[in-house]
Every structure is written in structure tokens, then in C-alpha cells.
Amino acid sequence: MKKIISLVLLIGISLNSYSQVTDEAIVLSKIRNEGFKNSEAMTMLKQLSDVYGQRLTGSNEYFEAAKWISSQMKQIGLQNVHFENYCSDCRGWDINSFNVEMIAPNYMHISAYPLAMARSTDGIISGEIVNITSFRDMEKVRDEFSGKLKGKIILLGKEPKKKSLEESIYFRYDEKELKKMKDQLKTNVKVTPLPELFESWKIGDKSDEEFLKFVEGEGALAVLKTRPMYLGVLHPDGTYYYKKDDFKPLPYFTIMPEHFGRLYRMLKQNITPSLRLNLETDFYHDSGNNVNIIGQLSGNDPKLKTEEIIIGAHFDSWHSGTGATDNGASCIVLVEALRILKRIGYQPKRTIKVGLWGGEEQAFLGSAAYAEKHFGKLHEKPNAASKKVSAYLNLDNGAGAIRGIYLQNNELARPVFEDIFSPVSNLNTTSITIENTLSTDHETFDYYNIPSFQFIQDKLDYNTVTHHTNLDVLEYVPENDMMKNAVILAWTIYSLDTMKEKVPRKIKN
Numbered sequence: 001m002k003k004i005i006s007l008v009l010l011i012g013i014s015l016n017s018y019s020q021v022t023d024e025a026i027v028l029s030k031i032r033n034e035g036f037k038n039s040e041a042m043t044m045l046k047q048l049s050d051v052y053g054q055r056l057t058g059s060n061e062y063f064e065a066a067k068w069i070s071s072q073m074k075q076i077g078l079q080n081v082h083f084e085n086y087c088s089d090c091r092g093w094d095i096n097s098f099n100v101e102m103i104a105p106n107y108m109h110i111s112a113y114p115l116a117m118a119r120s121t122d123g124i125i126s127g128e129i130v131n132i133t134s135f136r137d138m139e140k141v142r143d144e145f146s147g148k149l150k151g152k153i154i155l156l157g158k159e160p161k162k163k164s165l166e167e168s169i170y171f172r173y174d175e176k177e178l179k180k181m182k183d184q185l186k187t188n189v190k191v192t193p194l195p196e197l198f199e200s201w202k203i204g205d206k207s208d209e210e211f212l213k214f215v216e217g218e219g220a221l222a223v224l225k226t227r228p229m230y231l232g233v234l235h236p237d238g239t240y241y242y243k244k245d246d247f248k249p250l251p252y253f254t255i256m257p258e259h260f261g262r263l264y265r266m267l268k269q270n271i272t273p274s275l276r277l278n279l280e281t282d283f284y285h286d287s288g289n290n291v292n293i294i295g296q297l298s299g300n301d302p303k304l305k306t307e308e309i310i311i312g313a314h315f316d317s318w319h320s321g322t323g324a325t326d327n328g329a330s331c332i333v334l335v336e337a338l339r340i341l342k343r344i345g346y347q348p349k350r351t352i353k354v355g356l357w358g359g360e361e362q363a364f365l366g367s368a369a370y371a372e373k374h375f376g377k378l379h380e381k382p383n384a385a386s387k388k389v390s391a392y393l394n395l396d397n398g399a400g401a402i403r404g405i406y407l408q409n410n411e412l413a414r415p416v417f418e419d420i421f422s423p424v425s426n427l428n429t430t431s432i433t434i435e436n437t438l439s440t441d442h443e444t445f446d447y448y449n450i451p452s453f454q455f456i457q458d459k460l461d462y463n464t465v466t467h468h469t470n471l472d473v474l475e476y477v478p479e480n481d482m483m484k485n486a487v488i489l490a491w492t493i494y495s496l497d498t499m500k501e502k503v504p505r506k507i508k509n
């Protein structure tokens with residue numbers, strides 16, 4: 001009897017409190033339920049990164065992966081899924097085979113990876129090494145090495161600085177750091193307008209061209225360089241010769257820091273190692289490979305459906321890993337967030353668009369082409385369509401959990417995100433910082449004066465291990481972080497969509 005009374009009491013209490021539960025709270029519960037119990041994020045990422053692998057801009061692999069993810073997007077019920085071409089003359093490049101070995105004074109297999117767009121060797125080649133410490137002063141290089149490089153393999157650079165394992169290589173933000181970002185009063189990071197940024201990249205990214213042409217002209221066989229990394233990680237991004245008529249560099253590798261160091265130190269002891277190597281690569285050009293992948297959940301509100309919320313992440317990767325952390329995990333989180341919203345039956349008021357961009361690693365090629373097509377030419381005033389976009393959200397800082405958002409100097413958006421993040425504070429998403437962050441596609445939309453935001457994410461081992469390296473693989477993607485990110489993103493999209501007004505635009509001085 002006692003038991004029954006208390007049950008009746010309990011029902012009474014819960015009915016009473018249920019009536020006070022807001023629609024928002026119910027939606028958040030549904031999002032959490034779908035995102036944490038039925039997540040498909042890791043299943044999708046395994047397919048993308050293990051089966052399809054690297055997605056270098058212009059490559060057939062990129063396009064195969066694009067076809068697969070667009071079929072996923074259709075399967076979860078997105079509308080108007082289609083490709084939009086972003087580059088007519090970006091070329092493709094593949095590796096068929098390579099090997100690098102030291103054969104004298106004794107044998108060592110060298111851990112190496114070719115830089116993108118390097119040409120093949122003429123079969124298996126061998127030669128002694130010559131060190132050139134820098135190509136910054138080409139007059140000096142010509143003076144010192146003219147006539148001395150025939151049949152040689154160039155070791156480019158100085159002995160790399162050792163990365164001590166006493167340093168921490170794995171980071172999650174602690175409360176103190178997040179608070180510091182939140183308390184920041186003004187930005188410290190300067191944003192360069194897109195046209196200037198693109199101009200500077202055109203020059204900076206090809207700074208080794210004169211050097212590579214010189215050593216090849218002198219008869220050198222290959223160039224090896226390195227970059228200080230922990231535990232022998234290889235960091236072979238670049239080169240940036242990605243257009244079909246661009247120069248094709250001679251065989252060009254990154255090798256493991258300590259292997260570089262050993263070769264370098266032997267030269268200093270007047271011992272000249274010989275290497276044997278081969279590289280077989282293919283160049284091709286199929287502009288049909290160069291596509292952004294676009295899809296949407298169409299808006300349903302008679303007044304608001306012409307407005308848009310855009311979410312984006314770059315889909316291309318560098319070539320030595322599988323692009324799991326840069327930026328496969330983020331692309332999957334975007335698709336998973338929309339899957340969650342679709343599965344819980346949410347009917348958006350505004351149109352929610354997703355853009356998976358190509359060519360980000362080269363020069364924001366995909367997002368810039370999209371913006372030019374839809375929002376007006378780069379050098380002109382943004383058009384009326386750009387004003388219909390309430391916000392652009394970007395995800396591209398590795399596979400770590402979302403911990404907040406960069407306001408990108410848009411103080412007027414602070415209350416918007418305070419409201420959005422408050423119900424998910426128990427997912428540790430707390431920091432809203434005025435700071436600008438750079439180097440990814442939200443810069444494109446920001447330039448068009450669309451409120452554009454990139455999330456703050458736990459760094460994990462992104463900058464120290466996986467970013468643009470041969471360890472950019474599935475192993476470094478924590479499933480829990482992906483699930484959380486999809487839930488936070490779905491909630492953020494929902495919250496922005498249910499606002500009466502668009503997100504306030506930055507007041508530009």
C-alpha cells in the first residue's frame with residue numbers, strides 16, 4: 001500500500017514538472033538521445049578514412065570519396081545533394097610506389113614520404129648526398145653549388161631540432177585556459193582580407209620553385225628535407241604546384257627527423273653517405289574531380305525559408321595519412337548532426353545548407369569558389385543573397401571536443417552563443433571568445449560579412465602529431481568527441497534556426 005501511494009505521488013510530481021518542460025528542452029533531449037545512443041559517426045568515419053583514404057585536391061581518390069559521402073547525405077534524407085565545381089585547372093597526382101634507403105657506408109631504411117606533385121625518378125637511382133642548408137639566398141646557393149650537383153641527392157636544411165618527449169604532446173583545455181579566452185576583451189589576431197591573403201599565398205607557397213629548378217638544371221636526382229616532429233612522424237604536406245600547367249618538381253621527399261640528422265651528422269664528420277631511391281607518381285587532369293559537395297534540409301517557415309544557415313568543413317586532405325583528423329572527422333560530424341536533426345523529425349524554419357569544400361589545403365579554393373558563385377565576386381560588394389545567410393559555422397581544428405566558439409570579432413553575437421551554450425554546459429562547451437581564428441574556410445564567409453564562426457576544440461595531438469602528417473589516421477579520432485561534437489552542432493543549428501532574427505552582423509569599422 002505504501003508503495004502504491006508513493007508511486008501515485010511520483011506520477012503526480014512528474015506530470016506537474018513535465019508541464020514546465022520547454023519545447024527546447026525536449027528537442028535537446030531528443031538530440032542527445034539520438035546522438036549518444038544511435039551515433040553513426042564512427043561507422044561513417046571508418047568508411048571514409050579507411051576505405052577511401054587520402055583525398056588530395058584534384059585526385060581521383062577525392063572524387064571517389066565525394067561520391068560516397070554524397071550518397072550518405074542522400075541516404076539520411078538531405079535534399080538537393082549535388083556537386084559544384086570549384087577549379088577547372090587543378091590537377092590530380094597519385095603515388096604508385098616509392099622507397100628510400102641508405103646503402104653506404106652501411107644500410108639503413110629511411111622513413112620517407114614524397115611531397116605532393118613530385119615527379120617520378122627514372123627507375124631506381126642512387127647517388128651521394130650533398131647538403132644545402134637553405135634556399136633563401138639563391139645567389140649564394142648558385143655561387144657555392146654550380147657545377148657540383150650532377151648525380152647528387154640534395155639534403156635540404158640543417159639538422160632538425162630535437163622534439164623532447166619531456167614536453168606534453170596531448171592537450172585538452174582546462175577551465176583556466178577557457179576562462180582566459182572568454183575574458184579576453186579584444187582580438188589579438190589580425191585578419192588579412194581575402195584578396196591580399198590569396199596574393200601572399202601565391203608567392204609564399206612557391207618559394208622553393210627557383211631552388212628546385214636550379215638543382216634539377218644542375219643534374220641533381222632528388223631532394224630530401226625534414227621537419228622537426230615527435231617520434232619520427234613525417235610531415236610531408238606541400239608542394240603547392242597544383243594547377244595543370246604548374247611546374248612539376250623533381251623527386252622530393254620529407255624524411256624522418258632522426259634519419260635526416262644522422263645523414264647530416266655524417267657529412268659533418270666527412271663521411272658521404274650514398275642513397276638509393278625510387279619514386280613512381282602519376283599526374284593527370286580531370287576538372288570533374290574538383291567538386292564541393294552541397295546538400296540541405298530545406299526550410300519550412302513561409303517567411304524564413306529563404307534565409308540560410310550554412311555549416312561547412314573542408315573535405316580534401318593531404319596525402320600521407322588518410323585525412324581522418326584533418327578534416328574527415330569534422331565532415332562526418334556535420335553529416336551526423338544533420339542526420340540527428342532529420343531522425344528526430346525536426347522541420348527547420350530556415351534552409352540548413354552543408355558545404356564540404358575541396359581545395360582548402362591549397363588556398364580555400366572550394367569555399368572561395370562557392371562564395372563567388374553565390375555571394376558575388378571577391379572584389380565586389382557582397383550581393384543580396386549573402387544577406388540572407390544568418391550564420392556560417394565551420395569545423396576544422398582536428399578531432400577534439402568542441403569547447404566553445406570564436407566570435408571572430410563579432411561581439412554582437414556573444415549573447416546568441418551564451419544562450420545556445422548554456423543548456424549544453426554539461427558537455428563542457430563553455431568558452432565564447434572575441435578572438436579571431438584563421439587558416440580555414442570561415443575566413444571566406446567572414447570576408448563576405450556573413451557572421452562566420454569556427455568552434456574552439458580540444459587540441460589533443462593535432463598540432464603535435466597528426467596535422468598534415470602520415471599519422472593523420474583513424475587511430476587519433478576519439479569516438480566520444482565526435483559524438484559530442486555532433487550533438488553540440490545539431491543543438492547549435494536548431495537554436496540558430498529557432499531565433500526570430502538572423503545572427504547580428506559584425507559592425508565593420
Ligand SMILES: [Zn+2]
Nearest residue numbers: 314326327396
Ligand atoms: Zn584542415
